[in-house]
Amino acid sequence: MQRASVFGSAGYLGGELLRIILGHPGLELAHAVSASHAGRPLADVHRNLLGTTDATFSDAAPAAVFSGSDVVFLAWEPGRAQRVLVETFGAEPSSYPEAGPRIVDLSGDFRIADHAVYERAYGRAQEAPAWQSAFCYGLTDLERDRVRAARFIANPGCFATAALLAAGPLARAGLVASPIVVSGVTGSSGSGASAKPGTHHPTRAAAFRAYKPLVHQHEPEVARELRALGAPEATDLVFLTHSAPLVRGIHVTVTTRIEAARTREELVALYRETFAASPFVRLRDEPPDVSPLAGTNFCDLAVFARAEGTGTRVVVAAAIDNLVKGGSGQAVQNANVMLGLDERAGLGFVGLHP
Amino acid sequence: MQRASVFGSAGYLGGELLRIILGHPGLELAHAVSASHAGRPLADVHRNLLGTTDATFSDAAPAAVFSGSDVVFLAWEPGRAQRVLVETFGAEPSSYPEAGPRIVDLSGDFRIADHAVYERAYGRAQEAPAWQSAFCYGLTDLERDRVRAARFIANPGCFATAALLAAGPLARAGLVASPIVVSGVTGSSGSGASAKPGTHHPTRAAAFRAYKPLVHQHEPEVARELRALGAPEATDLVFLTHSAPLVRGIHVTVTTRIEAARTREELVALYRETFAASPFVRLRDEPPDVSPLAGTNFCDLAVFARAEGTGTRVVVAAAIDNLVKGGSGQAVQNANVMLGLDERAGLGFVGLHP
């Protein structure tokens, strides 16, 4: 058993990390760190864990947690992970101990290495630029080999995961033409565990609205990665985000025009091939629904096409659970790959229907 | 046109008062008081009012508001109305100006005249006991004559309104036997306009749970009024409250055993007679649903019965919109009756289906 620890373990992503680790055949929970809940049972906060564990929250210091773990998950609010790494290990990742645990950061602190792009996306300067360059972007299903070789993983954002799994195969195949339009929808759990006006039930329960139009912080992350996968430098990305009266779920519909004539069957074959080694990506004939994915690490995809002039209009619909495949599940999947475990270990949760 | 003012007008009850007053043929809006939003359009807060009014929030002082109004609605958080009345008019209601406006308080400050009962219900001492004795309990449909003669109305609580319209006719007819069990359910708008853990969408959207079992502050209000209507002093009242993933709506199911043998038809006739003059109480054959009542001032009732030994088991189901019939609508209905207007004025909102 390898030892796993979680910082920020009282939040929603932290709770899902705990649920997955507690049921993982190759990981054991070392520290569930939450200073504000130290000493209390995990189930006081994560009510679903009642009766499944007697473990309690810890307030161990970072140095102790790192030295007692084989993998550490950072599920803090944005900004904190970069500060803690610098405080604990210095400004340079080269000073990180050889035998130190693998790190998976879920906060977004290390997703963008470019200083200017980071600042534009997050509205503040990088505080650990050397670290930010050292992290590997952990989109497991498209970057498995890089993940396997990594020690530090920047876990992709929830919208970015869905958008990139939907559009990535086209980019890699050199088929993308500008613009790529991504229209995405998120449930309320993406806003975190603290009550706030945007998640006040009376006004959220029957609401649907766009938010952060043209300025969402995940857009540069998606744009950067699409180029890394092969999209031309000049590709315009239009990222439209909406909030829906769902609790869990991200749904994105991606559309672009490819210059070549391609049938739907040819495109489906491309996707099948791209994800042949990915147990969590499921190609569907019908548009996928977020509902039966709650709690699972699946990304369901469906690809549609029709002729548009001499080229092809492509539509790809993708659905995930934002907290699992778009967060803690993919984080454990990355840890599994880095630690040499079965990629599926701990991630066998079967969703519910209805 | 008579002049109506609202204190606490940025809350949900305040917003519904404004909506009703702005569409009322006999009232005109004098002051919509909200110090924290003073100068801003009402529609900035109450988004449904956009395009229907250019009025703005006011920060006028109580004395100015009272002297410029024919009726004043107090929709503050609990505790404030009693302090403001004492500060503005002194400890004795006898010092209230002869020509002062009618007052309708929606906060609960004046629903219970008895000091000890008040303290047990609200967890603090009365701060304006002489005022508390001077207010008339405004359950219009069962107390129309008392309301007509009143100057100061304590508007009933939302749960209490539904429970009393359901059980009141039995109490008045001398049919109640102990215990009366009231099982009630409320939507999230009853928690007010501020985000709080209990109304956080991720945990509320699929939740159903009891709350404040055996200690809900509306229980003594219902018990007191049932006795006022004729229930025996020794009647035990069991008040069970639950929160449901609704936005608007209170539903109560009341059950008691009456000693006499009564058919369902006889009981329905009793209810019809009791509410013959009440345009907003609708007797239904089928159990009522809260859904089509949103925004309306209706209370829908259905009465069921079966023999139980030598007596009769009675079940009454009642549904209302908690913010309207259980709040601002009944407040305006009370104002209409006090001011000599048509009781239905301003309350003709037809709900939606679906």
Place this chain on the structure above:
Amino acid sequence: MQRASVFGSAGYLGGELLRIILGHPGLELAHAVSASHAGRPLADVHRNLLGTTDATFSDAAPAAVFSGSDVVFLAWEPGRAQRVLVETFGAEPSSYPEAGPRIVDLSGDFRIADHAVYERAYGRAQEAPAWQSAFCYGLTDLERDRVRAARFIANPGCFATAALLAAGPLARAGLVASPIVVSGVTGSSGSGASAKPGTHHPTRAAAFRAYKPLVHQHEPEVARELRALGAPEATDLVFLTHSAPLVRGIHVTVTTRIEAARTREELVALYRETFAASPFVRLRDEPPDVSPLAGTNFCDLAVFARAEGTGTRVVVAAAIDNLVKGGSGQAVQNANVMLGLDERAGLGFVGLHP
């Protein structure tokens, strides 16, 4: 008072027509036709109307309904209106009586005059081609003058209404460049009043999915009308539709690239000017939400822009109630314009918040 009749009055669009007509100062209800409910009170089916009317459903024959009405609303399922008009008045609209009532069809039967396009959209041949050429597309806010002169109105589809009010001003101003991407979301009431698998609560309550990707029947309607408003013939339209766990509401986000450099302010000014005479179109600074629009005839719009190369990326978000502005409300708005009434008559419903 002018006489209004409704065919298909037991459905959701029919119910909203009845609600609006019953509260309309210039219309009186002549016939609420529903053969299957003939003789029963309207409120048996449309529960919100209880206590507001004693009217009953009628099974009057079309000839009698038309001869006793000044305006007739056709809210049948698709296919029936064209058959009934031919049966009643013959294949040629020229045989329609001079003094016959204005007609507003809500079913889609008359939205597309072109035979081939119709057949592709609806999967069957036109059955009343001469009539289909005689109907005027009733997008009131962009076609007020044509509506005023019309006798027969094809009421726009719900998605089409939102998409065209969002994109129409750009098309008319000659600013549209290909492609226009419309990403839309609908609530469940758009599926009608009959229970069906897609609206089964257990599977719909937490569902979000795309549907009819690249083949939605509203796409050709939108494409045709955008060209009529000025979009170049070669504009590609990509129409992405999704179902959300809402009851009421259509939300569309439209994006296109315009060749010219335009600031957000310039575009907002264009929209303000375009809709200067439209009381129901509200320009907002923030992305609009469907929730407070339930029951209202408003279309809320917000326009966003950023530079994209030498041109401008434009995003327009639009929200409506699918049954009102996207159906029965716009139908009455069209009737008002045709009959010379105040365009706003009967449509003053103020929505609810929350």
Place this chain on the structure above:
Amino acid sequence: MQRASVFGSAGYLGGELLRIILGHPGLELAHAVSASHAGRPLADVHRNLLGTTDATFSDAAPAAVFSGSDVVFLAWEPGRAQRVLVETFGAEPSSYPEAGPRIVDLSGDFRIADHAVYERAYGRAQEAPAWQSAFCYGLTDLERDRVRAARFIANPGCFATAALLAAGPLARAGLVASPIVVSGVTGSSGSGASAKPGTHHPTRAAAFRAYKPLVHQHEPEVARELRALGAPEATDLVFLTHSAPLVRGIHVTVTTRIEAARTREELVALYRETFAASPFVRLRDEPPDVSPLAGTNFCDLAVFARAEGTGTRVVVAAAIDNLVKGGSGQAVQNANVMLGLDERAGLGFVGLHP
């Protein structure tokens, strides 16, 4: 591995049986019978099973299914199980083969042995009275020993499970006084997998209403079992059922007056002792919520009390997942007990939060 088969496997209870059996360490799926889906993958119907099994639906005849199974679950619509048992094995259970599999019926056909009571509850005569006398009522947590000795189990209804686990300990301790009032709420999945008016999303999404007041078919089942547990013959049971806009979940609040003076702590101790051997019953301090129970076999209980005259008013709140603890989970729990497996086997599903 013991072989388990499911009849009625395309319904919601059938789907949950399949999910549990497929993850059960001691059971293997023999037949998932559904004539109408024979040959199709289970995941075509139960979308959550996609990627977890390649099994298909079978149309094997009852005789073949029974002879190839160690336990058979009957999840048919009411009425069918009794007919099939008589057709397959004759009118007398004594002709059932010695080596035949254990049977768990989930349909209600065998919950009530008394002819007259059955007929009143279900509105039709028993068709297999000898079988109906041979089945053991499978309320595992209160009847573990009887279940262990049984071959044929009548699985309790969903409402009955929650009501009996809430009230049973009082009945067994001789504390119940008349009346017992049970106020229950159910989600929409209890209506089954077929779309019907009561589960039409537009009218169900914001609905709350009582249904079957005073005539619910689970009432005699609860009354009979309460007496079996020790409640006096003359105890009046009042069973109030409501539908809420939940998908999964049963919540009941039970109240009764006990003659003796008991503190809350004494009552909690009674419940703890009663359920000491029950891993799935969890005593809580706070009122339980249905939300984190989805998919789990837990029943969460909370007990409250206050003095009422010389006796004690008791309130017990109980929450379960209607399809699992109120259906398929309890069915497998019963099978585990009968087959000598760990009672918890296959039932370790950890719910989700949020």
